Amino acid sequence: MISSCVLKGENYDLWQKAMRNALRAKNKLGFIDGSVMQPADAGAPEASLWGPCNSMLVSWLFNSIDPALQPSIAYAETVKELWDDLKERFAIGNSTRIHQLKADIAAARQQGQSVVAYYTRLKSMWDELSNYLKVPMCTCQGCTCNMAKDLVKEREDEKTHQFLMGLDDVVFKNVRSHILSMEPLPSLNKVYSLVIQEERHRTIARGKEERTDAVGFAVQTSKPRDGLQMDRSATKYGSGERPVCSHCNKSGHEKAQCYELIGYPEGWGRGGRGSRGGRSGGRGGRGRGHAYATAVQGAGASGAGASAAAGASGSSAGASGAVSIPGLSDAQLQQIIAIIAKSNAGASNEKLNGKILELDWILDSGASHHMTGDFSCLHNVCTINPTTVGLPNGEQTVAKHEGDVVLSEGFVLERVLYVPSLECNLISISKLVSTKTCLVTFTNELCLIQDHSTRTLIGVGEQKDGVYYYHRGASGKAFHVSRKGPYDLWHQRMGHPSRQITLLLAGFNNNDVSKDVCEICMRAKQTRDVFPDSLNKAANSFDLIHCDIWGPYRVGSHCGAHYFLTIVDDYTRAVWVYLMAEKSETSCLLQSFCKMVQTQFGVTVKCIRSDNGLEFQSHHMK
Known part of the structure; x- marks a missing residue:
């Protein structure tokens, strides 16, 4: 096969042009145009050379034809006979083909295609039409009128207008107006470049619609005292210098931050100075020291080195601190905060003295299971298959036991893993939501655990040192005896x-x-007012249809659609949904829908009601 173009019947013009170019390159074009004929004398030396060459050309043409057409030309003896047979069958008259090409060019529309695909489709038709309509050359001696040059420029401008007319109105309306206002009109290649730039700009803008939220991981380093002092003194000392305390003569902090003077934070003294403090480098500190963010990136980050202290961010807390919790009034929320503050009144003094309190339970949204390192708090302990547990510092350990933990009356954690090397107690938010069927809401001060259906308060978490701790408050009991009437x-x-x-x-x-x-x-029985009955009702099917477009959605479908068009019949309430890559496809889909209704139901759509979007106001809809 000397050409990749395969003859299928309707593409004869393209195929014959490709074959002529290939045969011309092989110096064999004379075999099909009749200039190289078969020698009359079979014994002549040329006859022995002509036969193999003819067979080779017949094989080339035969292999470049679609297998469905090959049986009809299988018995051709010469390549000239084969070529003439195909030409008589598939060649279309120039006038008919020219008329068809001009009609196709005039009706060409982008219809959701990319600009590259749309332009390629037009370019192929332009080139074929130019093959039929040659530019006439001036035959005058010493011509100075430049008629051929002006005619080429006129055809170029005509192609530019045809290309712009077929572009989507909604997407390229502004860039088309800008191009048409330019004097003189740019060349076709320049116009194509401007449209491509607009398409790429819109693609990038649509990708930026999905705003990246800030993400922070709260960790407690293995040496929190060094990391804390280095952050505070970073602006005062150079990268190669370390401050030295004048009180304890230790490097890494100044006298104003010396723990021997201001008191050690809780959890500092357990296990000695070199021991691991709390949850090191993981999803949240143990609550005994300060929490840090390893990286905070997103819309608010201005550089690769942007970092800040990260606590647990509230899902419903505003910038001003105002919080709206479903099922709880503002007064009830303030009462909860007051109770927690009262119960923690004595704990603050113990923190300043560096005393270690009983391990609390941390509400951790990053843990996959409830876990504890305190075996004494477990009930109904049973042995399980060894389960690998990944620790925040990158190490792995094995949990071999699990049990139940009673946090408060009526609030029991089931299947809590016992991890001996874990120095904190973790409540997995994912497990809590899935097993208790509850609703967890984070604010800037609290973490509220409520029943999903009744919004009854189950438990409360308090935000301390950037971590949310489960509050073990004494549940009040009230006894009330009444007689129902x-x-x-x-x-x-x-x-x-x-x-x-x-x-x-x-x-x-x-x-x-x-x-x-x-x-x-x-x-x-809490209800809202029903919608009033509409007096504008269609009397028959398709007398009135309602149209609306939803999108763009961030993740496209398998077919690349980012929008969908919904059509609702006012009388029957039947619904049709069409996926779209761009809003500009609306007019074509509505026209197709109206034709479908007329074909299948024998009626005509009388009225279309929409939100008057630009996609419904294009000239195709008139």
Whole structure:
């Protein structure tokens, strides 16, 4: 095969041009145009050379034809006979083909294609049309009119207008207006370059719509005292200098930050100076020292070295500290904060003295299981298959036991792994949400654990030193004995009907109605006003359809779509959904939908209602 172009019938013009170029390169073009004929004398020396060459050319042409067409030319003896047969069958008259090409060029539209694909489709039709319509050359002697040059420029401008007319209105409306306002009109290649730049700019802008949130990992280093003092003195001392304390004569801090004077933080003294303090380098400090962020990157980061102290960020806390918790009023939230502050009033003095308190439970969103290093707090302990546990410092250990932990009355952690080398207790948020069916809300001060359906408060976490600790508060118990009246009793027995329904029972009157509000009715019967009945209703199917576009969504579909068009029939409420790569496909999809309705249902869409977006106001929709 001397050409990669395969003849399939409708592409004869392209195929014959490729074959002529290939045969011309092999110096064999004369065999098909008749200039090299078969020698009349079979015994002549030229006849012995012509036969093998003819067979080779027949083989070349035969292999460049689609297998479906090969049986029809399998018995051709000479390459000239084969060439003429294909030309008579597949060559179309110039006038018919020219008319078809001009119609296709005039109707060419981008229709969601990339600019490269759209331009390539137009370019192939332009080149084929130019092959039929040659530029006439001036035959005047010493011509100075430059008619051929002006005609080439006119055709170039015509191609530019055809290219711009087919572009999507919504996407390239502005750049098209800018190009048409330029004097003189740029060349076709320059216009193509400007449109490509606009397409790339929009692609980059759409990728930036997905804003990267700031991500911080709170860690406690193995030597928190050095890291803390280096951060505080980074601006005062050079990179090669270390401050020296005048009190203890140790490097790494100044006298104002010396722990011998201001007191050691909790957790510092356990295991000696060289021991590991808390959760080193992991998902959150043990709560005994200061938490640091290894990297905070995102919209707020200005450079690769941007770092800041990172605590747990609240999912519903605003910049001003105002918090709205579902199921809790502002007064109830303030009461919770006051109770926690009261219970922790005596703990602050112990912190300044460097005393070590009982290990608390840390609410950790990065842990996959509940874990503890204190075997004494486990109940119902059982032996499990050895489970590998990855520690924050990169090491791995094995957990062989698990049990239950009672944090408070009615709040039990199940299947808590016992990790001997772990120096803290971790409550896995993912396990808590999946096993307890609860809702966890982080604010700038608290972590609230509520029942998912009733929003009843289950537990509270307090933010300390950048980490959220579960608060072990004493649960208050209240005993109340009351006698239900007949009205309340029957109200509950009958499934909480309204007052008017309950009064229909014999023996009840308005004086028997309780003035207390039923809490179950308050929770179960909270409603909002219904939408008013619309007076504008279609009388028949497809008299009125509603259209709306949703998108762009960040992750495209398998077909590359970032939008979808929803069409709803007002009468039947039937819904059609179409995926789109660009909004500019709306007009084509609506036209196709209207044709489908007319073909399948025998009716015509009378009215289209939309939000008057630009995609619904293009000239194709008129």
